[in-house]
Amino acid sequence: MMLDRSLGNTMVRIWRQVQESHCYKYLNRVDMYTTLLTSLTKSGSIVHALGHEFQPPPPRRELPSARLLRKAFLLSESEHIEDYRAQIMSTFGKILKFDSTKKICKKLSGAGRGSAEWCTNVGNELSQVLTSVLTCEESREKLRPMAQGLQDRYSKAGEAPPPPPQVMYVDRGCCRVLGVSSIEQLFSEWSESGMVIRLDAFHWMCRFDAAVRTDHHPKYPLFKSALSAVLFAYNKDDMSLLVKLTRAGSSTYANLTDEQIIAKFISREDLKHFVRRVTVGAHETVTRVQNALEVLKGRAGKDGMGIALFKDDGSVDQVWANQQKHLKCLQDPPGMDMYTVTKHVTRNGISLPYYRTVRGSNSLEGFHRFLPSMIPGPRCAAVPFQVYLLAGIARWNSDRESDAVKGQKGRKHRTFQSPLIHRLNKRCELFGQVEEVNFRAPMPVGDELLGLEYLFSQSSSFNVDGHYTEAREVLQDGTTMMR
Structure with missing residues (x-):
């Protein structure tokens, strides 16, 4: 029981579980013993007439301490x-x-x-x-x-x-x-x-937290999603295959565009496991990040009470200026596939590779x-x-x-x-x-x-x-x- 590491899995906890089971089984056996004796000593029985005295059940044996087990x-x-x-x-x-x-x-x-x-x-x-x-x-x-x-x-x-x-x-x-x-x-x-x-990439995105008022701001998850989206793009071939098998699931999808299929019928989990992502290059990333920050500096970055996500425009601009030098370090090495195939999943008659990233x-x-x-x-x-x-x-x-x-x-x-x-x-x-x-x-x-x-x-x-x-x-x- 101790070999399998899990949260809170201590020897004291295991000792308590064993102790509980030990006490339960002991009392069950005492119950069986006394039940049998009760049936034998009913009024009118031979054992009752002889007045035989029975031995009490043996005392419960104590378990070794948790310290000794450890x-x-x-x-x-x-x-x-x-x-x-x-x-x-x-x-x-x-x-x-x-x-x-x-x-x-x-x-x-x-x-x-x-x-x-x-x-x-x-x-x-x-x-x-x-x-x-x-x-x-x-x-x-x-x-x-x-x-x-x-x-x-x-x-x-x-x-x-x-x-x-x-x-x-x-x-x-x-x-x-x-x-x-x-x-x-x-x-x-x-x-x-x-x-x-x-x-x-995760550690790079966390550096922008220095310019954020609080990570409890309603727009904070949107901000992190936007940073992830500007760093990576979905593989077109994988996306086309996923859209194709989604269309094969129902004839009513025939009149829908690929964008509508992706927005309505493809879940985030499907995108995570069946569509690989690639970096877009340092120059393209600069443009994407700047556009995302400009949008979030405006109304899109404020909550319902008008409180902005960023402390001020100057603080986020300073963080962005310091982090631009790392954009080349975020790009995938040329010619290297950053995913492994763990299995294949068949949906609507089409086989899909199930990816796991090594990035x-x-x-x-x-x-x-x-x-x-x-x-x-x-x-x-x-x-x-x-x-x-x-x-x-x-x-x-x-x-x-x-x-x-x-x-x-x-x-x-x-x-x-x-x-x-x-x-x-x-x-x-x-x-x-x-x-x-x-x-x-x-x-x-x-x-x-x-x-x-x-x-x-x-x-x-x-x-x-x-x-x-x-x-x-x-x-x-x-x-x-x-x-």
Whole structure:
């Protein structure tokens, strides 16, 4: 029950659920026992005439405490920690996302409390996490070992190493206005191999919030939709195919124009999943943004009481002037398809590809929202924190890999122990088959550090093997278990 991370899924909560079930079953058995005895001791029965005395039901056995269950769980997970590290370090991607969050750092307690300020993560186009490190500051100096470890992972990945990533999406540090960007300096080997840095469109749009009175303004959603619309255009071929299959649904649509079909009968969800979007180019984007801002500066940007969306025209003009330099960083790399096909859907006799975008860092934002749930409870000491984090990321990556297979039927068995699967795949060759088709055995781990390993190495000498040997001893002793 504890293996599946979810919001509020703590050992105390699980203990309460088990305790409730345990008490319920105990009382049900007492009820059955007393019901049977009541039927035997009815007036006029032989047992009643003999005056036999019956034994009371045995007392209910007490369950182990939540603390003891937590200790047993962590000891079990710590035995697989090397496997989890290998799984994470065997993850690659061609479109990477780079971002940081502070949410999970607040949960670190005990001796490590206050030592971590940022949790920096790198994801790929499948929403998997290549690395996750905690640092005391988000500087190029502190992140350089993490970046070098990732680049070494690609260059040393077995006999057929994967090619360097093609694109990396970031929330800042993208532009080369003042020379080589900070991200290009951080990942210099990949940049020299042709990797391009792109700015995430969502983060770019959020920068306009500095000119907005409040995000509760009635026109605020319209403003964000307008910014998204000026950055992207719908693929004409995809739109024509969607209109065609919509027309095939009813003969009454024959007299309607394509614009009427799109406005009345095509939902936003259909546009999201069946029609790809493309960037329109930096010059075209300038014109579109300026037109949208001019419209929203007028009556279209005021609510029912006449209150304008923007603080004043000068503030939004200043933000726009500062953000124009990033327009080239928002464009899709030439010749690269920013969508993958996850499945095909048939409607009205026409097959449609179901798309999922690999553009931007939204998938990494989704991981950041889920990340605090990987660490149960409001506070957690360093040793169980690291165990929870690596186990949670390994499971997250495995689930994302399964979801990426067409039809979302990636894994036959929901298990995350790669040595067991690898061993069974080898042995099942005796029968001319494999137990798990969609499985790739992890590579040997390199010198990379993950999670709190990275944080500890910044302030002292650190040895991975020695750290986890000591961690198991701490868990056995239980003196520094999380509260």
